[in-house]
Amino acid sequence: MTGNHFFDDLEEVRSGIIDADVVSLFFPYFGKTVLIDTRSNGADGPAIMLTDMVRNPQERVRSMEKLRPGFPDVHKMILIPWVRYIYTLAESGIWATIVERLEECSYLEAEQAAGAIFDELRLLERRELISVVKGSTYETIWSRDMSN
Secondary structure (H helix, E strand, C coil): CCCCCCCCHHHHHHHHHHHHHHEEEECCCCCEEEECCCCCCCCCCEEEEEEEECCHHHHHHHHHHHHHHCCCCCCCCCEEECCCCCHHHCCCCHHHHHHHHHHHCCCCCCEEEEHHHHHHHHHHHHHHHHHHCCCCCCCCCCCCCCCC
């Protein structure tokens, strides 16, 4: 994990979340994506869901068609890779922007739904960090010479 050492423009991320129909916030370290779909149709309203990461934007569009059949085409989608720690989503205000966006498009119980996903992200991150430390899915590229 790389922590807070990126110089990306969080204001640009916020404005993208506010403007997009669909937000794909993905976490390369543990292969998951938070999808925020602000679209509604006659039967279903906006959605926030945790799903597997895909390889490219075209796959994400196809997955949206399967996850949300009967919805119109996505006009504006933003893809946001998040390689920081999960807590930085809250500290940066990005998570609050997501909740506000859901509330603006009349998602009922947006804060509770987003909170449950945030808790799941923290759990996934913790598991990944434990895996890094224990080495169960990671290998070192060099090791210290212990013979000295």
